[in-house]
Amino acid sequence: MAPLSVSLIQSALHWEDPQANMAMLEEKIWQLSGPVDVIVLPEMFTTGFTMNASSVAEVMGERTFRWMKQMSAQTGALLLGSFIAKENGRYFNRLLWMEPDGQFKTYDKRHLFRMANEHQAYSPGSVRLVGTWKGWRICPLVCYDLRFPVWSRNGWDAENNRMNYDLLIYVANWPSARVTQWDALLKARAIENLSYAVGVNRTGVDGLGIGYDGHSAIYGPRGEVLGFEEEKETILSATLDPKILAQYRSRFPAWMDADSFEIK
Numbered sequence: 001m002a003p004l005s006v007s008l009i010q011s012a013l014h015w016e017d018p019q020a021n022m023a024m025l026e027e028k029i030w031q032l033s034g035p036v037d038v039i040v041l042p043e044m045f046t047t048g049f050t051m052n053a054s055s056v057a058e059v060m061g062e063r064t065f066r067w068m069k070q071m072s073a074q075t076g077a078l079l080l081g082s083f084i085a086k087e088n089g090r091y092f093n094r095l096l097w098m099e100p101d102g103q104f105k106t107y108d109k110r111h112l113f114r115m116a117n118e119h120q121a122y123s124p125g126s127v128r129l130v131g132t133w134k135g136w137r138i139c140p141l142v143c144y145d146l147r148f149p150v151w152s153r154n155g156w157d158a159e160n161n162r163m164n165y166d167l168l169i170y171v172a173n174w175p176s177a178r179v180t181q182w183d184a185l186l187k188a189r190a191i192e193n194l195s196y197a198v199g200v201n202r203t204g205v206d207g208l209g210i211g212y213d214g215h216s217a218i219y220g221p222r223g224e225v226l227g228f229e230e231e232k233e234t235i236l237s238a239t240l241d242p243k244i245l246a247q248y249r250s251r252f253p254a255w256m257d258a259d260s261f262e263i264k
Contacts, residue, residue, distance in 0.1 A: 012204025041081030154193035
């Protein structure tokens with residue numbers, strides 16, 4: 001594993017306007033200085049956190065998919081972000097993992113935010129995604145998933161003699177009213193999983209009048225802050241060091257004392 005450069009795009013979003021959001025985010029992507037390995041966009045980055053799924057949903061392979069494929073190919077980076085997908089008559093808050101050669105993976109948000117009736121508009125996912133990029137094992141999750149540590153629990157992969165993942169990523173639309181909880185939980189996920197953890201949140205006010213304060217962050221495995229930004233629109237970047245991760249896991253192998261369980 002070589003060092004991994006990660007950039008988070010913290011931005012306001014145009015309400016239910018995919019074309020405007022993709023144009024705006026494309027401009028921000030081209031502001032990145034130097035090569036980057038992973039680019040992370042917010043949850044529902046084409047629309048904002050809307051429950052009007054039938055109005056803005058897309059099937060796989062359409063506009064958002066093609067745009068992410070193009071951006072990944074042009075930057076040479078793994079591109080991550082979630083959008084509203086329609087499949088077999090159901091709607092999903094779907095994270096798309098897009099690689100420069102067009103290879104892709106998907107993760108459907110498991111924990112749906114019932115306080116906004118997300119569970120009534122969307123169907124939950126059931127399978128966690130852990131993918132490999134440039135030797136790093138990466139687990140991307142979505143917003144409300146952050147509150148449920150069992151779903152993100154890291155563990156030991158005996159077959160490959162390594163931990164299940166090295167980097168935990170959350171894409172979010174996390175409102176300012178609960179941003180202190182976002183701060184605490186994201187840091188905790190890094191510490192308890194002996195992993196780098198990053199989270200990108202949006203800014204601005206959405207079409208429902210809900211405000212967002214950003215607080216996108218990058219944490220090391222001890223909970224050390226490698227990058228943090230509050231309210232302003234920005235690109236937050238850091239380079240993750242695999243040697244630091246390996247050394248800490250070797251000196252402090254807390255995973256060996258973790259409780260074993262299965263998720264059903």
